[in-house]
Amino acid sequence: MNQRSDTNLTRRDFLKTSAVASSAAFWPAASALFAAGQEKIRLALIGCGGRGNGALKDCLQAVSSLGMTAEITALADFFKDRVLKTAQEHQVPQDRCFDGPLAYQKALASEADVVLLVTPPIFRPRHFEAAIAAGKHVFMEKPVAVDAPGARKILEVGQTAVSKGLAVCVGAQRRHQASYLQTKAAIDQGAIGTILSGQVWWCMGHLWFNKRLPGESDADYMVRNWVSFTEMSGDHIVEQHFHNIDVANWFLGKTPKQCVGFGGRARRKTGNQFDFFSVDFDYGGGIHIHSMCRQVDSCYNRVAEFFTGTQGTAAGSGPVNPSDGKRVSVPELQLHENPYVQEHIDLLKSIRDGKPLQDAQWAAETNLTALMGRISAYTGQLVRWQDLTDPQSKSPWYNLTLSPTAEDFEKGTVKAPADDVIPIPGTEPA
Numbered sequence: 001m002n003q004r005s006d007t008n009l010t011r012r013d014f015l016k017t018s019a020v021a022s023s024a025a026f027w028p029a030a031s032a033l034f035a036a037g038q039e040k041i042r043l044a045l046i047g048c049g050g051r052g053n054g055a056l057k058d059c060l061q062a063v064s065s066l067g068m069t070a071e072i073t074a075l076a077d078f079f080k081d082r083v084l085k086t087a088q089e090h091q092v093p094q095d096r097c098f099d100g101p102l103a104y105q106k107a108l109a110s111e112a113d114v115v116l117l118v119t120p121p122i123f124r125p126r127h128f129e130a131a132i133a134a135g136k137h138v139f140m141e142k143p144v145a146v147d148a149p150g151a152r153k154i155l156e157v158g159q160t161a162v163s164k165g166l167a168v169c170v171g172a173q174r175r176h177q178a179s180y181l182q183t184k185a186a187i188d189q190g191a192i193g194t195i196l197s198g199q200v201w202w203c204m205g206h207l208w209f210n211k212r213l214p215g216e217s218d219a220d221y222m223v224r225n226w227v228s229f230t231e232m233s234g235d236h237i238v239e240q241h242f243h244n245i246d247v248a249n250w251f252l253g254k255t256p257k258q259c260v261g262f263g264g265r266a267r268r269k270t271g272n273q274f275d276f277f278s279v280d281f282d283y284g285g286g287i288h289i290h291s292m293c294r295q296v297d298s299c300y301n302r303v304a305e306f307f308t309g310t311q312g313t314a315a316g317s318g319p320v321n322p323s324d325g326k327r328v329s330v331p332e333l334q335l336h337e338n339p340y341v342q343e344h345i346d347l348l349k350s351i352r353d354g355k356p357l358q359d360a361q362w363a364a365e366t367n368l369t370a371l372m373g374r375i376s377a378y379t380g381q382l383v384r385w386q387d388l389t390d391p392q393s394k395s396p397w398y399n400l401t402l403s404p405t406a407e408d409f410e411k412g413t414v415k416a417p418a419d420d421v422i423p424i425p426g427t428e429p430a
């Protein structure tokens with residue numbers, strides 16, 4: 001599907017991509033991973049919130065662009081009203097709707113071929129493990145964990161998925177977006193030489209804060225307010241800035257060796273997250289990426305990536321500017337204009353082709369990178385890659401598990417951390 005052509009990368013039309021490719025004839029014959037002749041894909045959604053509803057619609061659009069049909073076998077959410085709202089929109093019978101902290105198990109017991117895991121991040125490792133154990137192909141949103149043991153669980157279960165031939169797609173949509181794929185291809189062709197440094201940004205306003213309702217349980221409060229608690233989200237350097245840190249790891253083809261960062265809180269009152277982070281990621285060999293993220297209203301916004309190489313510069317989504325006007329070969333991509341749909345097309349196509357996507361490893365590695373930055377900012381210490389990945393490092397952060405855990409929600413033992421109490425660098429172990 002990808003023709004190649006010589007392109008002058010300094011021309012503005014470098015980033016022009018073809019419009020939507022939607023014909024079923026575009027796709028190769030069905031693979032053995034779908035039952036022979038199966039035209040209907042069975043889907044289950046776990047987490048019927050903003051992105052869950054969006055991901056379901058994106059997946060349904062991908063299904064129809066492949067000339068297939070879909071059946072929703074199960075919907076699951078922590079809260080009954082949310083699952084019923086999604087059910088009403090898609091006319092899913094009530095006996096396929098499940099709520100509560102164990103609803104995911106009922107959804108996984110349905111006949112779904114593919115499950116969409118779109119809850120807050122705290123639940124991802126546990127739900128991913130259960131989904132792969134149940135033999136499901138998985139789409140899961142980023143981030144994939146809130147602590148290092150969770151990220152390592154994703155790595156481990158990802159290996160099981162590989163051995164079972166199950167597809168895993170992680171919602172880092174830049175990896176399915178033509179402009180990013182073309183920049184990556186150009187860099188791989190040497191357009192800007194060797195990357196020496198870069199900056200990645202997610203600076204924007206706050207998401208939302210929910211005040212505690214009278215008599216509300218700790219568990220309900222934390223689920224409703226998950227973007228305010230590090231235990232639920234990983235903090236926004238993990239939850240949101242994941243995307244830009246991922247572009248750095250992806251373009252460099254490696255993970256950092258160590259980092260030093262700082263951050264703080266100026267505006268928030270609920271939960272325990274920082275408002276801003278600034279982290280220097282050291283990839284070794286003199287290569288540094290500066291990561292900057294902020295969730296504070298009425299400030300300058302920027303969500304982007306930029307790289308400086310020995311022979312030019314490139315923004316994540318282009319343009320690519322070789323210092324010597326060099327011409328390199330890049331793919332002309334026929335992708336869906338919406339990368340959120342394209343990621344589902346790529347997932348389903350990978351299953352049909354018998355070459356299942358295997359995103360768990362790089363997603364866990366990006367997650368670990370963001371966690372390094374968060375831990376460094378919270379503690380004020382230098383954090384090494386091996387602190388989170390190597391038990392021999394004897395690092396206090398290797399086994400650091402945030403509490404409450406996903407299991408606490410299932411057991412009913414959730415105790416919410418105090419609002420507005422945050423880590424103080426130089427004094428806290430994590």
Ligand SMILES: NC(=O)c1ccc[n+]([C@@H]2O[C@H](COP(=O)([O-])OP(=O)(O)OC[C@H]3O[C@@H](n4cnc5c(N)ncnc54)[C@H](O)[C@@H]3O)[C@@H](O)[C@H]2O)c1
Pocket residue numbers: 046047048049050051052076077078079082100101103104118119120121123141142143171172173223239240409
């Ligand atoms: N790729 C992207 O650009 C993008 C954009 C937005 C959100 N996201 C990610 O999607 C995920 C969900 O975010 P959102 O914005 O939809 O949040 P949301 O709060 O709108 O929805 C989360 C839903 O999950 C439900 N839930 C919570 N715990 C559950 C459990 N244990 N079992 C079943 N359901 C549970 C909640 O009740 C809620 O309905 C997050 O990981 C977020 O980072 C990704």
